[in-house]
Amino acid sequence: MEGFVYVIIALVVFILAVIAANVKIVPQSKAYVIERLGTYQSTWQTGLHIKIPIFERVAKIVSLKEQIVDFKPQPVITKDNVTMQIDTVVFFQITDPKLYTYGVEHPLAAIENLTATTLRNIIGELELDHTLTSRDTINAKIRGILDEATDPWGIKVNRVELKNILPPREIQDAMEKQMKAERERREAILRAEGDKESKILVAQGQKEAKILAAQADKEAAILHADAVREQKIREADGEAQAIIAIQKAEAQGIELINAARPGKEVIALRSLESLQKVADGQATKIIIPSEIQSIAGLAASVTELVKE
Secondary structure: OHHHHHHHHHHHHHHHHHHHHHEEEEOOOEEEEEEEOOEEEEEEOOEEEEOOOOOEEEEEEEEOOEEEEEOOOEEEEOOOOOEEEEEEEEEEEEOOHHHHHHOOOOHHHHHHHHHHHHHHHHHOOOOHHHHHHOHHHHHHHHHHHHHHHHHHHOEEEEEEEEEEEEOOHHHHHHHHHHHHHHHHHHHHHHHHHHHHHHHHHHHHHHHHHHHHHHHHHHHHHHHHHHHHHHHHHHHHHHHHHHHHHHHHHHHHHHHHHHHHOOOHHHHHHHHHHHHHHHHOOOOOOOOOOHHHHHHHHHHHHHHHHHHO
16 A cells, blocks of 8 residues: 555656646747657747647757857959958848758858858959958848848848958058058148148238238328328418408408599509519519609609708
């Protein structure tokens, strides 16, 4: 009886162990490919699952995360017969675990060989210079070809990057010399352009200085001419005003004389005074009107009578 109890306990423990061994919890970003009697049964996604013992088994555990594989450098030959080493990095993701499990025997090796073959075909159509400057184009072409070829394997190729392009050492030396010569050429051009711009700026400065000096001389001459003209205008105005004042004074004197109604004797005396002023000059001959002569004779007779 006691032995029977032990058997029951052992059987229960065995059953529990079998159940525990067949209870599977699929974690996030994983997928389990299940086979039943050697045939594909289903794909378990995230969650709790129980498989049938003996009849079912987990054929493959597939990661659904994006994966990165770095392939070793591959020798390729360009169109101009230059051999170089190029290593690539492929970013891919498994989209169908069933196709990934049963589509190809060694998926990573298949991708590597397909990448190398595609790379050789693409580089073989390009020359060295074009290869070195067309990484984006090469990446896009390789990605398109790989993505189409790996679709039956349940693989999605997201990106392909050329990690390194290593030409032969002599080509690298020639390229370095070429780059150095190009840098020196650009430096010489920049220096010449700098000297040219400096000379142009100096010439422009001198030109502007001469223009400003000429403008200053012109403005000074204009100001001087304006000042002389204004001075002449003021002098002419003064002379005109003086002439007008004299004429006004003479007119007023004539008006006063006319208002006083002078006789012939007064007029004769004024004429004598004017004659005296004329005689004080440098003239050698003086013509005396007859009226003045008679008045002068009368004046002389009056003077003699007074003396007697």
